Amino acid sequence: MRIFDPHIHMTSRTTDDYERMYEAGVRAVVEPAFWLGQPRTSPDTFADYFDSLLGWEPYRASQFGIRHHCTIALNPKEANDPRCRPVLDLLPRYLAKDGVVAVGEVGYDSMTPEEDEVLAAQLALAHDADLPVLVHTPHRDKLAGTRRTLDVVRESGLPPERVLIDHLNEPTVAMTRESGCWMGFSVYPDTKMDEDRMVMILKEHGTERVLVNSAADWGRSDPLTTRRVGAAMLAAGFGEDDVDTVLWKNPVAFYAQSGRLDLDGAAPLGSHAGNTIERGG
Amino acid sequence: MIDTLIPLLPPDERAWRWLADALRRIADDDAAILELFPAVRRVCGRGPLPGVPGWTIDESARLVLLQGLAAPRTTVPEVYRYGDTAEKIAVLKALPLLDVGPDALPLVRDALRTNDTRLIEAAVGPYAAGHLPAHEYRQAVLKCVFVGIPLSAVAGLERRADRELARMLADYAHERTVAGRDVPEDVQRFADVHNQGREGH
Numbered sequence: 001m002r003i004f005d006p007h008i009h010m011t012s013r014t015t016d017d018y019e020r021m022y023e024a025g026v027r028a029v030v031e032p033a034f035w036l037g038q039p040r041t042s043p044d045t046f047a048d049y050f051d052s053l054l055g056w057e058p059y060r061a062s063q064f065g066i067r068h069h070c071t072i073a074l075n076p077k078e079a080n081d082p083r084c085r086p087v088l089d090l091l092p093r094y095l096a097k098d099g100v101v102a103v104g105e106v107g108y109d110s111m112t113p114e115e116d117e118v119l120a121a122q123l124a125l126a127h128d129a130d131l132p133v134l135v136h137t138p139h140r141d142k143l144a145g146t147r148r149t150l151d152v153v154r155e156s157g158l159p160p161e162r163v164l165i166d167h168l169n170e171p172t173v174a175m176t177r178e179s180g181c182w183m184g185f186s187v188y189p190d191t192k193m194d195e196d197r198m199v200m201i202l203k204e205h206g207t208e209r210v211l212v213n214s215a216a217d218w219g220r221s222d223p224l225t226t227r228r229v230g231a232a233m234l235a236a237g238f239g240e241d242d243v244d245t246v247l248w249k250n251p252v253a254f255y256a257q258s259g260r261l262d263l264d265g266a267a268p269l270g271s272h273a274g275n276t277i278e279r280g281g
Numbered sequence: 282m283i284d285t286l287i288p289l290l291p292p293d294e295r296a297w298r299w300l301a302d303a304l305r306r307i308a309d310d311d312a313a314i315l316e317l318f319p320a321v322r323r324v325c326g327r328g329p330l331p332g333v334p335g336w337t338i339d340e341s342a343r344l345v346l347l348q349g350l351a352a353p354r355t356t357v358p359e360v361y362r363y364g365d366t367a368e369k370i371a372v373l374k375a376l377p378l379l380d381v382g383p384d385a386l387p388l389v390r391d392a393l394r395t396n397d398t399r400l401i402e403a404a405v406g407p408y409a410a411g412h413l414p415a416h417e418y419r420q421a422v423l424k425c426v427f428v429g430i431p432l433s434a435v436a437g438l439e440r441r442a443d444r445e446l447a448r449m450l451a452d453y454a455h456e457r458t459v460a461g462r463d464v465p466e467d468v469q470r471f472a473d474v475h476n477q478g479r480e481g482h
Contacts, residue, residue: 047363054365059397090363096319097365260323 001025001230001243002267006251007032007134007166007184007213008223010057010068011049017216017223018064024227027267028067030255031057032105032134035077037218043086046074050090054099067266069255071104071134072097079118080110088121095129101258102126104134105166108145111138116152123156132162132257134184137172139191146172150179164211164254167192173201177209182254186215187225195225195232202233207245211254296325300342307349311356314346318360318368321346327367336374343371347379354384361388369400376408383412393421398428405430410437419446426453432467447475 003026010018010031021029031053033046040046053070061068072094074087095103103126108115126133135153138145146165153163160180167186168176176183185201186192193201198212216223230243248267255261306313322339330336350356357379361372373392376385385408392404405421413421418441425435432438451472454464 051363051365055369056395056397059366059399093315093319093363096316098319098322098367099365 001227001240001247002027003226003230003247004028004030004251004267005213005223005226006030006164006211006255007186007215009034009215009217010061011036011052012218013216013223015060015064018061018066021223022065024224025230026066026223026226028069028252028263029061030069030071030101030134030251032071032102032136033073034075034105034136034217039081040078041081041083043084043090046084046087047090050094054094054097058099067263069099069101069261071102072100073104073106073122073134074118075105076107076109076115076119076136076138080112080114085118088118088125091122091125092129095125095131098260098262100131101255101260102132102134102164103129104164105136106133107136107149107166108138109136111141111145111148119152120156123153123158126162127156127158130259132164132254133158134164134166135181137165137167139167142167142169143171147175150175150181153181154179162257166213167215169193170197170201173205177205182209182211182250184211184213186213187229188215188221190220195228198229199232199236199238202238202242202246203236207238207242207250209250210246211250212246293325296342299324300345303346304349307346308351311350311352314350314356314360315363318343318346318371319365321371322367339367340371340374343368344375344378347372347375353379353381357381357385358388361385361391366397366399370403373400373403373408374406377406377411386412389413390417393417393424396428398430401425401428402430402434405435407436410435410441415441415443415445419443419449422446423449423453426450426465426468429465431465432471438471442471442475444475447472451476 005026008029008031010029033050033053050072058068072091074084078084094100103122106119106122123133135149137149149165164182164184165176166184168183173183185198187195187198202210212226212229214223214225215221226247230247233243303317321342325338325342327337327339330338330341347353347357357372361369364372369392372388389404389409392400395401401424405425409421422435450468454469454472457464
């Protein structure tokens with residue numbers, strides 16, 4: 001089983017995690033820029049964080065046989081702090097980097113006017129940088145937040161196939177599917193999805209445009225939940241090809257739209273042709 | 282200046298047009314390089330540069346862009362500051378070919394403080410050999426030894442090696458030996474050669 005975790009915050013994880021992930025079949029990850037638990041107070045610390053996502057972390061991942069890409073953005077929570085707003089001015093130079101495969105995580109946290117402005121500005125940046133977008137949906141008031149997110153995405157004029165709506169659950173999957181956007185599910189203890197509910201969703205909605213991630217971070221979380229979803233899918237009667245679609249082909253197809261996904265030799269499984277993504281551009 | 286690099290770059294029409302346009306934009310405003318420099322690998326390629334061992338196509342194209350800066354002493358550090366690893370390496374390798382005098386030493390020091398062997402190796406090139414003060418040069422050599430970069434990758438070693446460096450490397454070799462660990466052959470040889478004639482140890 002080869003696994004591409006399309007959303008995991010490796011900066012918060014240990015080398016033991018990298019070893020266990022490789023053992024479980026994880027060969028590629030995308031680390032979205034998000035908040036660090038401790039609020040930041042200046043754009044400079046964002047720049048250092050972005051540098052780490054483009055420098056040290058991919059280097060660390062490479063030592064464990066795992067390909068690391070990232071997404072860059074001002075996250076919704078810190079979009080509300082005026083001290084962090086100048087991060088928007090730094091984004092164009094970071095969105096130009098080879099290791100950046102999407103703008104993200106953008107979206108709503110508390111659905112404030114500030115979050116509206118920053119979301120709209122960053123959807124426009126995604127258009128300018130010709131990058132897909134990873135959109136976070138809020139933990140609180142999720143149904144209304146997801147509906148509003150989909151409205152804003154539609155109004156932005158970005159093609160829905162360039163947008164991944166993340167942290168979905170049973171109440172938010174249908175409207176997202178209808179929108180034409182990609183559907184991301186975080187399998188994360190207590191607050192998000194679990195593997196059995198994930199399998200139910202896959203049975204009902206199929207595997208098309210569905211991505212599964214661990215969203216593992218500095219909270220109580222688990223970087224191997226992707227693997228467990230694969231196992232649960234097989235136990236529920238899905239074929240190996242279905243598992244590969246959800247855990248590898250779909251995330252590759254979504255992020256390859258950046259033209260910057262570099263997976264040369266990342267997952268050489270004999271039975272799967274076409275695992276090399278041409279560098280576009 | 283672009284003409285001098287024509288033979289070095291592969292004859293790719295699209296890359297040439299892009300480079301020429303990028304140089305025009307940089308000539309208008311140095312700051313334009315901040316969004317052009319990161320895109321070089323995607324447009325020009327990143328394979329080895331024919332005829333120039335140790336250099337890649339993107340590094341040579343990035344050198345061309347840096348040479349187009351009106352105020353390299355202010356802008357080169359900015360490019361390095363916001364560079365990803367490949368960009369930082371390209372800046373470090375370009376330093377001896379840019380008009381920056383000793384002003385870019387903070388970039389070398391920054392790279393030497395990292396734990397990324399690719400950056401450290403790019404930092405110990407001819408620019409560091411020409412400008413780093415003696416103590417820092419010795420520390421840079423020692424850092425290479427610690428992270429497994431061969432001494433052959435350090436520029437200017439024959440010229441800048443001194444008794445103090447030989448002592449440091451001999452001490453390192455001794456520390457490794459008493460810990461039951463291997464001593465890299467090049468380190469042992471260097472310590473032996475440069476400690477010849479020393480009184481005991």
